[in-house]
Amino acid sequence: MGAVHRLYRRARFFVKRVVNFDRDRVLQFARQSARLSTAPLGWVVLDMLWCSVRYETTFENYSEWDFRILRPRERKTYMTDPKSFHLSRRLNDDSRRAVFDDKLQFAERFGDELGREWIDLRQTDAAAFGAFVSRHPRIIAKNPGGVGGNGISLLDSADIDDPAATRDELITAGQVLVEEVLVQHPDMASLYPRSVNSLRVVSYLDPDGEVHVLAGVLKIGNGGVIDNFSNGGMYTMLDERGRALHAASDEEGRPFAEHPVTGVTITGFQVPLYDEVLALVDRLARTVPAMPYIGWDVAITASGPVVIEGNHNTGVFQSKPSVSGIRSGLLPRYRAAMRF
Structure with a gap:
């Protein structure tokens, strides 16, 4: 039954993608991907459609994680937005989602950790x-x-x-x-002072009460007052000690080993107070145990880290192969923690 359900889910997802096919949007991502190889644009589009069924990728996922240049065994290691969405629906309690959907409810529930x-x-x-x-x-x-x-x-x-x-x-x-407005830690401000450069830390509270950090992400502003990827920002992945593993990339896939405005080196940047960040995330993850799978946005002030918001349908963040040289995703880490 499990295999039949997965096949049905993937077929349903494929049909949905076809019905909602946005030609201009698809071609935008296909052109970004085609630059990585000599494959014709039409072939790239067909490969995008195949990956949407075989690996449950969105067209954005295909482009963002350079599926065009990955081998099948490498593609299989990537967590994708549809997979994350299914996990969120299965693991998180629908009746408690409003705590995270409504920022006012979130402020009331997590007030002690807001720091503002x-x-x-x-x-x-x-x-x-x-x-x-x-x-x-x-x-x-x-x-x-x-x-x-x-x-x-x-x-x-x-x-x-x-x-x-x-x-x-x-x-x-x-x-x-x-x-x-939060005043961020001087080290974080050095990256780009016009926005609060935040972290996205994705956590899972397992049935045994252990909090797993599935992904640590450094988000950096670039030209605006917020650091969101969709608003011109960029991101890079962090290791277990809060150190930037590689250059950052933006929505266009452009690599930035140094920030284009401040000139500060991004590769190897050490997030300050990262042990305190992990301790904060551990506390946050236990606050609403009915919602075990959450992506936390965290800011770091001079006096310590604080939570900005929690996302019950957290986006997926992984290293971009053409920028990082890393050709594997985080799906094995999710599977090990969530036991699926």
Whole structure:
């Protein structure tokens, strides 16, 4: 029955990909992949479709992890977004997802680990908002249901002449969660000072109560005020001690051994206070045990690491072979921890 279920799941995924086929988007990823080999573009598209069935990859996965140049035995080692999604659905309790989907609920549940003051504008009058602004030189306003860095505004408190009007504007925009802006650790700021350069640490709490770190990722801003991959940022993978394994890459697949703005070397960069990061993730993973598979976004301040948010349908991060030289993925690590 297990083999039949997997075959059905893959066939259903393939049909869904065909039905939702975005020609321009597919060709974008196919062209990125075709640059890695001499294969014709049409052949690359066919290979992308084959991999979507055989390895449950998205077209983005195919391009991001250079499937074009990988052998079948290497392709089999990669965790993919569809596989991660299935695991999230199977392992995480649907009834508790709102704690992570709603940033306000998350702030209430994980308040002790946030390391920053926050307010709900719907529960805060203009005078209290004005007092909040006066306490913090910069604030960040968020839509509690926003994803991927969307629905976020960064405001300088000195530019807020009329707190009541600003409050009304933010509420109208749905940006009702307002937080003080974290001041990151000087070492993290040296990479790129305009954004908080965060970590994504993917964890799994197994039935025996052990917390497994499945992936450690360093995300770095590049040209914007947030470090998200989809907003111009880049990422590199970390080893068990928090050291960058290789150059970072962005959504276009471009490698950056040094940051293009600051010139700071990325390859080999040591994340500060990484032992404290692991201790924080261990505490976070045990807070809502009904949600054992989570990707945590962590910022590091001078006084220690703090959590930004948790993602119950965490994206997948792995080394890009053409940048790192690493031609294997993290699926074996996931399998060993989750016992599937």
